[in-house]
Amino acid sequence: MVETAWPGEEVVVAARAGDHASLAVLVEGAHPNVRRFAHSLCASPEDAEDAAQEALIILYRKVGMLRATGALASWLFRIVRNECLRRARSDRSAAGWPVPAEPLESADSAEEEALRRLDTERVAAAIAALPADQRRVLVMRDLQGLSGRTVADALGLSTAAMKSRLHRARATMRAELGGPR
Template identity: 40%
Template sequence: MRTGDAAAYAELVRAHAGPALRAARLFGAGADAEDVVQESLVKAYRALGRFRQGAPFRPWLLRIVANETRNLVRSRGRRGATEAAAARPESVIDPAASAADRARRAELLSAIAALPERHRQVVTCRYLLDLDERETATVLGWPRGTVKSRLSRALKTLRAELAEDAHVC
């Protein structure tokens, strides 16, 4: 694959495009998620020579997606063309779930969306993209200790927010 074998790369794209799109949406790309993924895939292809042989492809690609999404969100802020809600992750809700499950999931996604970016990113990687600690550290470009501490703080904040919402209702 490192030599630029287009067929091998196409197979990787087919295998990882779905998770990359989900990651872009969850990181805040919103309606621009498909563009972010396309740009990320092009950048990944151009950077194949720097891909470490034997390393997992998915975290490497998702790191590119996270960086591209971050750049998009920053440029939105500089342009002032969108409101903060436009940068929030889109809800990904299972239509077969019961109304109570859908409401709880929407509440959880809303609470995640309200987290500071660094906390939202680590929760997204670990729980919504189902990456392990090492993969999360790779995607976000952080040391594993930082992943652990930020995840702990994010979960504490989420628990408090969700408990507060439960008492308000």
């Protein structure tokens, strides 16, 4: 898997200060990570693209409000998560489902889609409920696909500490979602 590094702290600091060139580098550098996370969380590819775009628009507009440069990834991922949840809720609460031009192939496919969306919400809620240190490790390692050494270095941890946090996060997720122990 291709690893995509987040823009450096100096880029984030300059973007927060209003430097337009740094802001462009920041948005461009964050895009692959945000997009990958959205695709892993949203119910459909269209929703994922929209959620990623929304997160980048908010980044562009509100980067000056970001308090800590290290919080960039978790801030963007929270925006994506909220946008995916909002889209899933609005799909379910729509007054009427549009009538498809062709009949559905089977009743199971609509049911499976609804169950998949509910599972996505449960997973997103479980990730959001994790302590911040565990959530960062889980997102970087399992959702972004970064190597253990890269995650440990990015968070200033030893590999052993990163593995410990990842294990606790996965165990909490299994317990929350009712998976095997």
